[in-house]
Amino acid sequence: MKGEKAGGAVTYRMHVIAGDAAELAANAGGLIVDRMMSGWRVSAQLLENSDAPGDNRSVQILGAELVEDMESSAGEEGEQCVLVIGADSYDRVIADDARQLPAGLAEVLVWGRSPDPTCTFGHNLSAAALAFKTQAVAAAQLTDGETADEVAVAESFTSMNVKGGGVPLRA
Known part of the structure; x- marks a missing residue:
């Protein structure tokens, strides 16, 4: 079984x-x-407007656990953790009092403006992911940018490859 350490x-x-559920x-x-x-455990942290009506619903539709901070979603020792974050939030986290990213990350994936265009890759959504993403986008009531009718079949990320090899996510 996947969760067994023995x-x-x-x-x-x-x-x-x-920043909010719409961005997520x-x-x-x-x-x-x-x-x-x-089989991954997924947590989501919203930096702004986490009390907006569609936020909880969007996160629930995607199947993630809504948490206040990364520490409240900490897992077991030996668990491989990947941080996924928007470029603006990434810049804010790094610049915030010269704070470092949390220790123990296997990889950091950034969407939006790429800090390193040579490490960009696309994630092609499964049919189920596309269906759930479409519903989550609609629940978040996106009014600017992407609408539920225009959900892309791929997402783009820059791998910051925190620990050398990182966790392979191109499945």
């Missing part, structure tokens, strides 16, 4: 940080659903 199985966790659903909704379906 057999030497590695467990995976993904923590997603976004539009940029990483498909990756969230595909990782959940692969």
Whole structure:
């Protein structure tokens, strides 16, 4: 079983940080659903407007756990954790009092303006991920940019490759 440590199985966790549910659903909704379906534990942290009516619903549709901060979603020792974050939030986290990213990350994936265009890759959404992402986008009531009728079938990320090899996410 995936979660058993006795057999030497590695467990995976993904923590997603976004400004609000609309940003989360539009940029990483498909990756969230595909990782959940692969047995990953996924948590989401919203930096702004986390009390907006569609926020909780959007996160629930995607299957993630809504948390206040990354520490409240901390997993077991030995668990591989991937941080997924928007470029603006990434800049804010790094610049905030010269703070570092949390220790123990296997990889950091950034959407939006790429800090390193040579490390960009696309994630093609499964049919299920596309369906759930479309519903989450609609629940977040996106009014500017992407609408539920225009949800992309791929998402683009820059891998910051925190620990050398990182966690392969191109499945």
